[in-house]
Amino acid sequence: MLFINVLYRKERLKGLFTWRPRIIQSQPLDITAMQSNTPTLHSLQDEAFPTKLFPDKTRNLWGATLNVGTFNFPPAVIYRRENNGSEGHWYGDNIFLAEAVGDVLNFSLRYRRPPAGEFWGKLTVNGSWDGLVGMLARGEADIVLANLFVANVKGRTKFQEYTFPHGQVETCFMVKKPSPLPRWQSVSLPYTLEVWLAVMGVILLAGPLLHTLAYSSVSRDGDKLACRSLPYLSLYTLAMHFRVSQTVLPLRTSLQVFVVFLWVHIIIVTVAYSANLTAFLTVERIPEGITSLKQLYDSKLFVYGIGGPFFADNMAESGNEYVRGLVSRFVPMPSSEIIYSHLMRGRGVHIDALNHLSYVKSLYTDSRGFSTLRIIQECFQPYSVAMGVQSHSPLKRNFNIVINWIFEAGLVSRWFEETLTLVKKYKREDSGSPSETEKSEVEDSSEETISLTMEHLQGLFVILCIGFATAAMFFIVEFFARKKYN
Incomplete structure (x- = not known):
């Protein structure tokens, strides 16, 4: 019997083919050989193999369970805990993408979070990585996702590779909206x-x-x-x-x-x-406020980002002198909620991907449903967004094929809209007041009035x-x- 190793499953071996000899009728029968059930070179011929000896082992993972490293980072990845206290569920455009790839390649997902405060990962003093990069390097995760930027900051591609990009976002800044004019x-x-x-x-x-x-x-x-x-x-x-x-x-x-x-x-x-x-x-008339990178640099405001020094490292490599000048004012924070409290005191700005900032902006509104935050018009760097896999991962080839199909079909954009719809739906269910949700959806039209x-x-x-x-x-x-x- 012929066995092959199986990837990403508990049983490491899988039977590929049972080899049985068969008798060649034109040759004289060897009674001794038949009684001993031992094939001989002259009386027996090998049965032809009905399958490939070296099949593509990642085209079909046979229901294996892959470990997915991620954390709550809306709208790409959102964890919703049920009101009855039971285990919640994950959703978001990145989650929908991973589940679609799993449906095609026949595997299921098991979500795992990095340790608290580590997020995407940063280089430690001993040369190792923590966060999602560290989970891949230690084999704790097979894939990672959380609006993952394709970048080789601090040489992270030695421990983490990227799949085919499924989107592109800009890096922008968000600041407190100025007080309205009298x-x-x-x-x-x-x-x-x-x-x-x-x-x-x-x-x-x-x-x-x-x-x-x-x-x-x-x-x-x-x-x-x-x-x-x-x-x-x-x-x-x-x-x-x-x-x-x-x-x-x-x-x-x-x-x-x-x-x-x-x-x-x-x-x-x-x-x-x-x-x-x-x-x-x-x-209501709102002053123009900060609209350019130069104005942000001259304002002396702090720059707050979630996680480690990823954004500071990228700003340091920027070709814009004002962006490089903001590196000394970068302060990492553990969550958007803490950053929001600093923003409302006028202490700084929030740097992150445009889609994440747009989501955060929609959450913080005043009594009339208008957002208390605004995104600075001038952004500084676009990034491709992809999944992360282990270095030299055998999954990458077929993942790229499936992700390319999904991207060309426009499903990523559709899942993003579906995510926003679910966010509004769950917010309405949690608040129990449809009128408040409808009120929050009112657009602030103050910028439409011009002198x-x-x-x-x-x-x-x-x-x-x-x-x-x-x-x-x-x-x-x-x-x-x-x-x-x-």
Whole structure:
């Protein structure tokens, strides 16, 4: 009987083929050999092997149980403990991926956590690794996963190899959202400073220009507007900007053109201001805050990260000088909850993968359902995400094939959306109040309100200039006509 060794199972040997001799009928029978049941070279012929002598042992693991090193790191890996106190279950897009690979290659999963506080792993003083890397090196885990970045920081690939990447994420920073601007400032926010200066310039110039045209247009036609003083006409144009109807109307063509175009300008300015003011009165205005790596570097804030010095080591290798300057301010923390308490005191920022930061941001909201955190717009480094396997692991080849199929089918993105749906569902079940969950899903639309700039209103001022130029042309015509008449 022929045996082969079996990988990842308690029984190390598996019967591959039972070898039995058979008699060749054309040869004379050897009675002695038949009685002793001993094959001879001349009377017996080996039976042909019905299978390969060296099969692919990782294409089908025959129901073996693989040890998976991981820890709670949402939304990639989430551990949910049941309310009745029974053993919980694992879910998340990384978990769904590992289970799908297990379905294809016929193995089951046994989840194991690294020791408390070790997380992905760091290099110790004696040259060994702790955390997930150490679990692979010591044979305590066959695969590891927890939003695992493909990186060879501190030479970890000597103890840990990576499968085919199943996604890519950026490394970003999250900071406390600045306090909203006072409500009394809302009356000035619909326009930017340059627009307000332009409007004030029109108010200051409209009165003197109207007075110049009116004074030069004095004639026998009895135009009452032409007899008014400069202060009166200045107040006249100012009242127009408050959309107050005027009883004194111009009779001269040049004055009529001037006033008509000025009214068009005023109506558009006031309507745009009123509409935008409504938005600023109903939506909370949040200052821009820190948006770039340079601003973060100048802020002198601490940088908090979960686990060991992984992010500090990667920042030290960055080509951005501001990112390298943040290394001295990096502080490792054991959990996102502790980091959040520091963030709300304004002490620092949280560095991690974008998908994890987005998840944490959705958890911490105020009484109205708006997040109290914001992610800085400028991120600094993308990473591929993969599973970790033991060095020279025989699993890697077939894992890569299956993961490539899954990635090309778009299942990873689908599992990510499914994870977020489950998170909302479990949160609703735990809180017992659907209204609170729905409230937390309200988007903070404060960033959608913007102050109108000269770029938005440049057409309005062009129309006003055209009106002034047209009024000036009519004034010139009237001037020469009156001179000829006189």
